[in-house]
Each structure stands twice: as structure tokens, then as C-alpha cells.
Amino acid sequence: MATTPRNIVTIDGNEAAAHVAHRLSEVAVIYPITPSSTMGELADDWSAHGRANIWNGVPRIVEMQSEAGAIGAVHGALQAGALCTTFTASQGLLLMIPNMFKIAGELTSFVMHVAARSVATHALSLFGDHSDVMACRPTGFAMLSSINSQEAHDQAAIAMAASLRSRVPFLHFFDGFRTSHELNRVELLSDDDLRELIKPEWLDAHRARALTPDKPVIRGTAQNPDTFFQAREACNSYYDRLPLIVEEEMQRFTALTGRAYSPYEYVGDPAAERIVVIMGSGAETVSETVMHLVARGEHVGVLIVRLYRPFAVDLFIAALPPTIRNIAVLDRTKEPGATGEPLYQDVITALFQARQSKSLPMPELPQVIGGRYGLSSKEFTPAMAKAVFDELAKPSPRPRFTVGIVDDVTHLSLSVDETFDIESPETVRALFFGLGADGTVGANKNSIKIIGDETELFAQGYFVYDSKKSGAMTTSHLRFGKDPIRAPYLIRQASFVACHQFQFLEKMDVLDRAAPQAVFLLNAPYSKVTVWDALPREIQKQIIDKQLQFFAIDANAVAKATGMGTRINTIMQTCFFAISGVLPREQAINAIKEAIRKTYSKRGEEVIRRNFQAVNQTLENLHKIPVPAYVTSNLRQGTFEQPQMPDFVKRITSVMMAGRGDALPVSAFPIDGTWPTGTAKYEKRNIAAEIPQWNPAICIQCNKCAFVCPHSAIRPKLFDPAAIADAPAGFQSMPYQAPDMPGLSYTLQVAPEDCTGCGLCVEVCPERDRVNPKDKAINMKPPAEIRDRQRANYAYFLDIPEIDRSRLSRLTAKTTQFLLPLFEYSGACAGCGETPYIKLLTQLFGDRLLIANATGCSSIYGGNLPTTPYTTDSCGRGPAWANSLFEDNAEFGLGILLGVTEHKSHAERVLKELSAQIGQSLVDELLTANQQGEAAIADQRKRVASLRRVLAEIKNPNAPLLDQLADYLVKKSIWLVGGDGWAYDIGYGGLDHVLSLPFDLNILVLDTEVYSNTGGQASKSTPVGAAAKFASSGKATQKKDLGLMAMSYRNAYVASVAFGSNDNQTVKAFVDAESYPGPSIIVAYSHCIAHGYDMKLGPDQQKLAVDSGVWPLYRYDPRQVTQGLPPLHIDSPPAHRGVRDYLQNETRFSMVEKIDPDRFKQLSLASVRNTAQRLALYKELSHIAYPQTNGKGI
């Protein structure tokens, strides 16, 4: 009875689910976590724009400090009788579990939407599987699984109806990324549809259960052995009724929309002998495969489980064809030690129960085998589904198996016929290789929407990103065709391949998935005449062998000419439409322009004009390139493998770097997630458009360039001039100009293949060429001119011995750069504002450093495989790094400290026990050594070496033990590292706790003032006036003063630093913090791409933040108190620049002015006021010297 027409749109699963959730909620309380974040963001965005729910109210969206906080607030809102929702995944869902028990125990109508994601085990993974939702099985939540975006939309409504009707809360889930991020066609339910589905009397009943003093009740009582058990059983009938309620609501839904759903749906041959039971997007793959096999005469089928909890045995059994003999249950999760994965166990139990109740439709129990597939979004293809059916056809199929990997250890994996392909040749399949920064994915999303809107074609888009934040490669998989596209797996045979970045051809086999006679579109910085010869032989050969149609365009030239910078998106999109012929050319171009207008009209005519110009100039620059009959090129593709690689890197890391990690077998991997450090140096990504070149004639040896380099790709070194007698020609050096270290040479070298080209180094270089001031002491140059020479120089440079660390008597910004960085070439964003601090940390303390790293940007660029940026010195020492979780990092780090301290104490005990044999003087020295400073540490290391020599001679059973523990006698430096999301929000409880303890822990807060890693959501660190997600009109409240809160303990060292303003103060703070024997915390201003300006200006903006008083620099050292001095020392100059000058440079602030100038005026005034108040408070504090006590009172 829908009275409003239903829109058909092309959206992803997150948007599809959020579309219903937002309209069926009065309150949503959320916390960002990949891959569910966009659901919350969309809901917030819609509410911010006044979009109403179906009852004409605008849902209130609140971001909390953690998922534990979110679900707590949800619980409260539900108790208050509101309709409430939340969105989450993975660890977030796990944090909600305690409250989920409560919400279900109280029979509360509620639907949460989960983009199912791997739970971190041996490693974290962002990607999709069911291990998170499976952890919620005992909570009492009903669990409903959707297999695609349309279902995610529809079942969001069905779940709500069933929950309101049954009172049982629902966990509605779909596969993270594969469904949550796949664009596909969705018919939207109208508001009238939703009103029809959700009956008003259910709402009345829900509200009637609200806690209210007008009709008071009490919930959350404590019950005792006499009653708890019975009371817990009192809800049973609600669960018993639930499957039928779900089935009825699905039937009502079908009657309304024509889209049929059932809790357990069978697809395939009605007389099937072999079936697969599966949940989630993999069900689509199996269904398609089944249809294909049935058409070939095979008796196969698939049973799709939608209602997973309660598991309705009768409905499940009723859905099974009676002819079944063999069942394979596929689980997208792993439960080590269990008798089988959860769905497998449920199926076995259901069949057994049916047999017991004599309701089994088949004469005897079928054979049931169980397999794992698709962990962490591992591909699950029709070939793999077929492999499962093939296994079932064997006389004695393996009872437990895996599919999709090669398990050469426990031999559980099925072999897969990779040539099995069921995709219709009618479906156009297009692959696009691009860079994160070039807009390829955005353009492809746009193309999908255009095709969806302009044609009757069905379209699907899925996007794969590599693990780097800078220079990341994106692969877009687009399908479109006349029939609905249900292929939740990547394209293997593409009819159109576009390579948007020419440099990919140097190493990547971009044509391996090109089908014969496919189109190959290349963006190349060559003319139509020269482009063929610029291709490597391997690419030419494939073009010829596969008879590809080859098109080329110099898109960067067109982008430059039309003011598009590096954004080649609209140009390549125009090429795609021009060549593919999906739409008539004219219609396509009009549609592209319309899409541009739609996207950019709110941002101004100029942006539109430039894009239009780019579109207009594309066709005249796009050329079909004649393909010769023979390979003509002399160029060969490079490889990721290098001769100097250690064996592990050669066998494993280099394969992963080449994008062939899927092919690695189980035996290749560490069993416990332990990986070698120091592997980023083998990656040589060569992503910089320009790299710096040093000019010693101008250089004043300040080392500022090295200090700010986020990737440790520009480094100075001091050495004896004689040490470089065999230097390569062109290796530059100069006398070191420091009176305290005469006779040394100085050089500054660039890692040309590791540099990202951010330009920070040139920006901070203070020295200009006096005659030609355009040039500085370092200048950016195209790599082609200098790369080969720099590569040779850099390799030579690395082999020059490092300076003796203890010779650097005074640690300053300059001298610290002569210390070897033990953090290098990470995948952080070009121009990252965090990594210079981490690099400094490793330079100062790296050889005795343990890092507990909270989840976030720093854990991703710090430990996202394939490569590892933390590395070792020539002695093999270096940072030991681990990530536990997001929320527990302080506690985790504390645990590390306790362990290390215990080892040290143990070593000391044994040392004392063996003192007679070791020699008292060495023991005394070892035990009493003052390990402050490099020289003292070096001395202690020498003592430990002596100890080991002595121990080797001692015949005592404890000597080997002491040998094992001896290194703990050298002071370890334990640091907890994380972002503001951790320190201010989710991990604050733990952080606060460790600050209150008397332990020697150091905390580095990389404060970007926003959740950077998950895409710019507001944290409690976000300053007033800044736009962030969940504060899109500018944050109304001021930033939490974490430093001040830490100072309130008075036993913690606290510092606020910003290297762009005062790098020496930064160094001082790090050294102070490390030397302070109690807890220390450094809050470090970290510029970030989420601030919305060119990152090379980050240090300037840091300086402006300090000069305007927005970010005061200070050090609070409790050691001062005992000397009668004020513990707080302010290091920044009095504010002498305008706060508004600071604000106007960053889009996060300036966009607020663009949205609402009056609000911006108010918020910037608040910022000015807050700044002044904070400075005044600090000024007062900095004058307070605490009274000394003499034991008899003051």
C-alpha cells in the first residue's frame, strides 16, 4: 500500500542500512570504527541537515568516547523508552557485549547494525569476517544476516519490526567491506513502507515500558541464588516465538515490496544431494555457483541462513530438500579448539535434534563437513564454492577444511580450479589502477552512479586499497550489465583495464587480469608517438598476445593545463566513457558534467569550471595507439625482490609487496604474529613526484630538514674525512662547522626511493642562496634527473659508520639528527605531523625502547604489513613494538613495564647471589650504575658484556639464567604511544590510571585533534570551532586540557610540544620525560591531513598555533618542586599573533565560516577567549612554587 514511489539508488551496504536505521530511530549513539563508521557519519550528516525519521522528528546523534560508552548510552536511551540504534564492528562490538547481555536480559526492543569485521588475534585486521558477531552468540540478541546491500536495507527494517513486536533486541549484520563498501543498486523503502512495517501499537508498548517517575519501576536489581535462575528462564517464550515473528514480518515485507525473504532460504536443485550452508555475502557466490552447476545438471543447492539467533531448528530443517546426502557448512570465522565453527555446530545440532524429534525430512542423517573461508575479507570465488561441492562429491570428504588459502601445514585446504569462471560474458568488467591522491576511486564511484541513474543497467563497484597512507594504490572493480550483479568477489578477467599512473608499469603486472581483446587505457606522460616505446617489454607482450586495444592520454598534462593539479579523475572518467561505449558519448559527457555540477556546485563555480574544462580537453588528447606485431621495448619491469634481502623478506615480504600475498601458503607465516622489524627499507616505493637535492654551498648544517622528515628519508652524518676515501663520484660532504667537534666531515643524503616528496624539508630549510634566493640549501627536483646518483650515494652513506652516540654531549634538535633513526620509510601520509616525533623517540632511545602502541594511525603506519618501519642499529638493537588494542594501551604498556621490571629485579637478585663468583666490584657497578645519558648507558652495556664473559666461565646453574636476563640491567625506556582518540577518549581511563601510579612510564600523545585514522571524527581533543565529523558545523566546546589534568596529579612529568615551533624544546621534553623516574606524558601537536591544508606548511602552522597562544609550549617537572622552584615552565613566547590568523589557514576552521559565518564568528571568539583564559591560568601556575614541608607541617 505504498503511496510514495520508491527510489532506486546506487549506494553501499552501510548507506543502505543507515537509510533505514536513521528513519526508524529517535536517538543514535555511536563511536567510529572501521568498516561501520560511515553508517554513523551518514546518520549524523542527515540529522545535521534536518532529515527526519518517519515520525517527523530529527534523530539525535551523539558520538561517545568508546563503544562501551555508546552502548551504555543506548541502554539508557532504551530504558527511557526511546527508539535507539548504534553502528559498530569488531573490537567495538566486543566492547558492547556486557551491555548487550543487559539489554537482551531486559527484553528491550533495539536494533544494532554491524559491518562484520575480523577480531584482532595474532594481528589486527580491518577487513570482513564473522568473528565479531560470533562472539555475541550468548548475549541473547537475535542475529540477522544480510547478504548484500539491498538486504542490508530491507532487513534493517525487518529487524526493527521483529524486535519491536517480539521485544528481543537484534544484531543485524552484513559483511564488512564486501557488503558495507560495495556500491550496488538498492531500491529504497519509502517512509510509507516503513510506517506500514512498524506498527504504532508496538511503539506505544515500547514507550510504555520506559522508566519514568510518573509510573516508577525498578530494573537492574541484584538477584540471589534463590531466584536468579528461574527469573532468567522467564524470558524463554519470547525466544520461542521469535522465529515465527521474524518469518511473519518477512512475509509482510514481501507482500509490501515484492522482495521475498525467509529466515532460511534454499536456492538450487529441489532434488539436491549436496548443499552448502552459509551466511553473509558468500551466500551470493555460492548461489551463483549453484545456479551454474544446476544448469550443468548437478544436484546441488545452498541454504542461506539469515536468522542465526535464535537458530530455529524447525524452520531450518523445513527448508532442506529431503534428498540431501552431504552438507558443507561454511563459517567465516575461526574458533580454535572447538569441535567445529559455530554455524557448523548449529547445523549438526539442528539435524541431530530433528532426528531425535523424528522431523528429519531425509531417511538418515546427512554427512556434514565444516569449513572456514573468507577470514579478513579473503576472496571467496565461485571456483572456491565449486571446490566445496567437489569435496562433497568425494566418497569421504574431509570433515574439516579451509578454502581460499593453501594450507601446507595441516593440509586442511581444498584445492581450487582457478580457471573455473561463471561470470556472464554480457557483464562488462572494468579494472582501474589509481593512486589514492588522484581521485580514481571517487571518479569510479561517480561513474557507477551515472550508469545506475542514466541507464537500465545494473552496476556494481568495489574498491581495494593498499596498506599505505601515502602513495597508496587503489584498485577499482566495476561491473555493469543487464542483469542484477551478485558477484561479491574481485574481477579476474576484465574487459577494460585502466592504469591511471604510469609508474605502476615499472613493477606491477596490471594486465594479468586483462581478458583477451580487452581495452587497455593508460595515463602516460608521453605523446601518442612515443608512448608505445616507453612501455616495458612485459606490458607490450601482453598487449600483443592478448590483442588488447590500447588507448593512451597524458592526463597529467591535461590536469595541469586546466588547473586540476594532480586530480586526473574527471579526465580518466571521460576516457572511460568515451572508449567503453556504455553510454552514447554525448550523453555520457553530459552526465559527467551533471555529476560534477552536483558534486561541486556547493563548493563554487570555479571548481566546476575547471572540471568542465578538463572534460572538454580530454577527448582531443585521448588517442588509440596502433599496436605493432612485435615487442619493441628495451625496458624490463623491475621486481620487488632484491639480492640483499634477508631470506624471510625475500620469501614472504617481497611477495606481499608485489601484491601476491594471497599465494603464500600457511607454512610461510609466523605462527603467533611475530614479525621481523626493519623491512620497510626493502620496499623502495619510488612514489615521490619530486625529491630533495642538497646544495652544501648554501647549507648551514642546522639539520632541520632531517628533523621534520616524516619518513627518515633525509639524513645527516658526521664522519672522519678519511672514512669516505672510496666514495662514489659526486658524493658530497663538507667540513662540520662546530667548534666542539673539530676535524669531522658532514654530509646530508636523501633516500630517493623512500622519499614521498612532501617538501617539508625544503619548507623548513632556513637558508637561501644569497644570489638566487629561489634556491635553498635543499631543493626539490624531478627524480629522473637525480635518482640514480642519489641511490648510489645513499647506499654508500648508510655504510659509513655512525658517530659514537656518547660524543654528542648536548642533545638539541640539531645534534639528535646525527643519531640513527630506528623508524624509517613508514607508510604514513606524505608530510605526516606525527612521525617526526616517533623518529625522534627512536633516535634518542631506540636501542632500549619498548613501545606499546594504541590502535590508530601510528599503529597502521607502524605495523601494517607487508613492511615494518621500526628497525635496528648495527648491533641489532632497536625498538620492540606491539599493539594490543585501541582502548587498553596504557594498561598494556604498564604490563610491559611490570614484566620488564620483574626481569630486572630477577637479574639483580641472581647477580647478588652470584656476586662472589662474578666479583663484587662488577656486581656493585652493575647494580648502582647511574644510567642517565648515552655515555652512562654505553658504560653499563660494557659492564653487561663483561658480566657475560665472566658468566661463561662460572659453573653455576643460575649463570645461564643471568645470561638470559643480563640485558635487563641496561635501562629500558618504555613508551606508550597513541593518538588523541586513545589518550583523550577511549583510553583515557587507563591513561589516567597509569599517571596516578609511581612507575617510570612515558606517554607520547600524537595529538591531531581528531580521529585521523578512521577519517576525521571529533575527539575531545578537537578544538572549539573546528569542523570534524560529528561536529560538522564546528565543535561547540573547547578542547580538553589533557596536560592540565595530568599536572593535577603533581607526580607526573607533563610537556606540551610542537616541533614546528620549537624543535629544541621538543628534544628537551623527550629527554626530560625519559629521565624522570615517574610517569611522564608529552602532548605533541601533530599536523594532519584532516586539518585540510598542504602538509608541507605543517611546521608553519604549528608555529602559528604556538605564537597565537592556541598551543602553548610548556614543561611541568615535579623534580623542580624539591628545589623550591615552580614545576611549570612555559616555553612559548607570549601570544603575539592572532588566533584568527591561525584559524583561517586550515579548512577545518575556514569551512565553518563558509557554512555559517555567524557561527564561525562566535566560535572563533570562543577560541580567542579560551586561549586567553588558558594562557592566563598557565601563567599563574608557572609562578607557583609549592611550599616545602619539613615533616612537621609547612
Added chain:
Amino acid sequence: MDLSTTYLGFKLANPVIPGASPMCDDLSLVKRLEDAGAPMIVMHSVFQEQFEREEVAVARGMEQGQYAQAEAANYLPDPEQFRLGPDHYLEQIGRIKRAVKIPVVASLNGSTLGGWTDYAEKIEQAGADALELNIYNPVLDLELSSTMVEQQTLEVVTAVRHAVSLPLAVKLSLNYTALPYFARRLMLAGANGLVLFNRFYQADIDIERLELRRDLKLSTSDELLPRLRAVAGLAGRINCDLAITGGVHTKEDVIKATMAGASAVQMASALLNNGPWYLLRLLEELAGWLETHGYSSLSEIRGSMSLLRTPNPAAFERGNYMKILNAWESD
């Protein structure tokens, strides 16, 4: 004392108009200026190039990191509604119009012909009473001749004249070789007034840091002289109102400008330095001077020292040094 004048077709109580400055961004300041006697208000320019750059900068800032990694589609919220540079300016025209009774002159600097006309139309629709075209054209192109530059400006004025019916003033910079000819052509193209001369950011050289520094220095009365000369040379010779801007600080400056032939003066630096009530004092002083010197109205002195009426036009026609040389000769 009658200080009234006519400028761009408006009968004004006095000729001292607060000129282009940030003052127009603050409504309360605009109201105080009206209370202090401002006969008209000239808003600062909206620069097409600047807001287009801002648009591009915001778009770039928001696109930074977009769809570049699996965890984040983007890093900043993407609001539906953005107020772009001109939107705010256009809204401010309406606000000022509602706040005061005096005529409001908007000012525009376009960078493309289409931009000039589009925004002129928008300004007219927003309710401005007149439009000042701020011609600001730092020519560095080796291929661009003075004739071509002037031709482009004439095209702009012609196009805007066709696009809007507002009174049009054209604000020029100091650097025209043949100003009278060009001024006449502008008049023929449709300009109702000429505003002489623009002052703009001039780069200074930081000799220590080897960088250019862009400062806007407030004007001083010293800058008045080339303006006096230019206005005196045109007054009465073309059918176009003349206004002086740049260097008008004191009653003497106003008197000189009027004597040279200006219908109006624009004052910004003096008001920025001294506040809005300075205008009231200056007008009182002006009236006082006229009275003590036996004039009955300001219009009596208008153009008295123009090229047509000055006793020694040679001083305008030739350079001052000629006069000094002549003095030598007469000795």
C-alpha cells in the same frame, strides 16, 4: 554650510565617503559611520580571483586523502550548504542596505569577462545602489601592450554597462600613460564616475630573509598629489563624476580634492586610524574653513584649481621641476 554634492547620480550631503576597507564588514561600524555623517558607503571589493582560489582551496582541502585508504573515505565533513566568497558579500550588501539609509556602493574585481558581468548582475540583484569596478591589473606579461590592457578594461566596462543598470564607477590605478584619453573612452563605454587612484598591496623586500613581504600600508596625505593632478586634468573636460581616493586624511585634503574638481572623496585610512567619529569632526572643520574663507557652499570651490581654471596650468601640464627651472631663468 552646504557641503552637498552629486556623485553617481546621488545627491549627497557631503563629499566624504568612507571608502573601501574592512569597515563594511561590521554593521555597527557602518551605522556609526552613517551617524557620523557618511553620505554613502563604498564596500571593499569582492575579488573574483580570490574567492575562486578559496573555492579551489576548500575543495582541495576537503579532497585531501579522499578515498585513499580503506579506513577513511575522507577526513572532513561534507556539508550540503556552503557559503562561498560572493555569497557572503552579496548577503552583506543586503544587511548594510537594511541597516542604513545612505546609498551603498559595492565594489567588484573580476578576473574574467564572464565573471565581471555575472557578479555585477548578482550585486545589482543583491540591492546595491551603485557599482564600483575595481580595475586592478598588475601587468607582467611581456606580450601584453598598454593598448591591449586598456582595450580589455574598456570591454569589461562595456559589458558590465550592458549587464546592469546601476550607476557605474571605475576605479583605476595610477599607471596609465594617457589617462585623459583613456578616461574619456571609459566614459563613452558607460562609466558614470572615475575613482582615482587605487592603492594596492605592494611587495616589500625583506633583505634579511630574502623574501618578499606583502604589507598593506595605510595611506598618508603625501599620496594625494598625483591624484590632484589627475583630477584637475580631467575636471570639466569629460562628462563623468570624479572621485579621489588615496591620501585624503584632513580637511585640507578634502578642500584640495574638491578644488581640483572631485565630486567626492573616499576616505579609509584616516577612519581606520581615528575611528568613525573622526568623520564628523572633519566635516565640522571643513565647514568651518569654508566659512572663515567666505565661501557659502563647498560647490563654490569645486574645480577652482582644475586645469581649466587654475591660474598656472603649466604646473599641471609640465613637471614641477620646470617651474623651478623657470624660476632660475627669471632670476
